[in-house]
Amino acid sequence: xxxxxxxxxxxxxxxxxxxxxxxxxxxxxxxxxxxxxxxxxxxxxxxxxxxxxxxxxxxxxxxxxxxxxxxxxxxxxxxxxxxxxxxxxxxxxxxxxxxxxxxxxxxxxxxxxxxxxxxxxxxxxxxxxxxxxxxxxxxxxxxxxxxxxxxxxxxxxxxxxxxxxxxxxxxxxxxxxxxxxxxxx
Numbered sequence: 001x002x003x004x005x006x007x008x009x010x011x012x013x014x015x016x017x018x019x020x021x022x023x024x025x026x027x028x029x030x031x032x033x034x035x036x037x038x039x040x041x042x043x044x045x046x047x048x049x050x051x052x053x054x055x056x057x058x059x060x061x062x063x064x065x066x067x068x069x070x071x072x073x074x075x076x077x078x079x080x081x082x083x084x085x086x087x088x089x090x091x092x093x094x095x096x097x098x099x100x101x102x103x104x105x106x107x108x109x110x111x112x113x114x115x116x117x118x119x120x121x122x123x124x125x126x127x128x129x130x131x132x133x134x135x136x137x138x139x140x141x142x143x144x145x146x147x148x149x150x151x152x153x154x155x156x157x158x159x160x161x162x163x164x165x166x167x168x169x170x171x172x173x174x175x176x177x178x179x180x181x182x183x184x185x
Contacts, residue, residue, distance in 0.1 A: 023049065025136045030127040039120035044070055044078075047123050049114035049139040057171045062103045063117075066165050069100060070119060076161040077122035083115045085170040092166045105166040112143035115172075122162070 003021055010017050018038055024030050039045065044067055057063070066080040081088050088111075097105035112126060126140055133146045 023138075025138055027127065027132045027135070036120060036124050036128060039124075041119065041121035041124070042071070043120040044117060045120055045123055046117050047114065048116075049141075057169070062167060062169065063171060065101065065103055066167065067117065069104060069165055070117065070163075073163050075163040077110070077125065078119040078163050078165075079111055079122060080117040080165040080167075081111050081113065081115075082117060082167065083172040084113070085167070085173070088166050089168075097166060100165060103168050105168065107164040107166060108160075108162055109164055110160055110162055111164050113141050114139040 007019055010019055018035075020033075020035055022033075024033060030036075063080075063082070066082075070078045070080055091109075092105045092107055095107055095109060097107045100106040116123075126143065130143075132143070134142070137143070
């Protein structure tokens, strides 16, 4: 109904945005779509299969810094995990993340959630190259259950040349709640 207006607004805000209004649920659909052929491996992509993670920071300073850190990283795969703040900070603490900057920690773990800013090479790997265990997934979050990625309940991960940036402050909030982590402000 308002798709053309949304498309116009996004293109006004973001020069040369590539927008595709569809939801693929199989790896075959991703491969056949050839959508990711539009991107060079080092292009930075806001990848989201969810629409309930809202930007809540007061400006874009920290996000822009993260994007620059991704661009300047020599890692093969790069990700900025921008939402689920309580969970990702807890994971960073458990896995003894290292300081990247005043605003970011760094982890060497693959995050498979469908809410990331990534380099195209990483999302191409997850969607096109890595052979999914099941034919259909509503979101790539389901890859977390694949023991080839995470073994022993997330304590060991497969060895990729990956940098996952973790913001030190909440940038986006998941608005269907955090009751499962007893998070209060």
